[in-house]
Amino acid sequence: MKNKKSIQINIAGRVQNVGFRYHTQEKAKQLGINGFVQNQANGNVYIEAEAAENILTQFATWCKKGPDWAKVTDIRITEQPLCGFASFEIRKSL
Numbered sequence: 001m002k003n004k005k006s007i008q009i010n011i012a013g014r015v016q017n018v019g020f021r022y023h024t025q026e027k028a029k030q031l032g033i034n035g036f037v038q039n040q041a042n043g044n045v046y047i048e049a050e051a052a053e054n055i056l057t058q059f060a061t062w063c064k065k066g067p068d069w070a071k072v073t074d075i076r077i078t079e080q081p082l083c084g085f086a087s088f089e090i091r092k093s094l
Contacts, residue, residue, distance in 0.1 A: 006035075006082045007056055009047040009063055013073035020045050021090045023067040031055050034085035039093040046094070050085050 011020075016039050024037045024047060033056070035049040049059060064075050 003053050004050060004082065005053050005056055006048065006050040006080050007060070008078045008080050009049065009060065010076045010078075011045045011047070011063060011066070011072055011074070012043070014069075014071040015045045015066060016043055018069035019067050020070050024063070025088055025090055027059065027062050028088040031059055033059055034088055035083075036085070036089050036091045038091035041094055048080070048083065048085070049088075050082060 021037045021039065024045070027033075028035065028037075028049065031051065033049050033051040035047065037045060037047045040046050047063065049056060051059070060075070060077055064072055066072055
């Protein structure tokens with residue numbers, strides 16, 4: 001895929017126990033994004049995602065709100081080298 005990028009997204013707020021990981025996986029599959037999502041011990045959600053830049057922009061915009069029950073208070077996005085993910089999965093919590 002041309003201009004494919006890889007990003008890390010750290011999301012803080014009320015983002016655990018609200019279906020955030022499940023809805024993130026559904027949105028990623030809908031957009032054709034590969035990577036993973038997982039809960040962190042500090043209560044945040046961590047995502048690594050790979051796709052074309054314009055798709056990642058759409059995904060990041062969705063992550064700023066998340067599912068209806070979530071309340072995102074902070075989001076940090078960092079570019080990283082491509083990892084070559086083959087699908088998008090929910091990983092066990094850290």
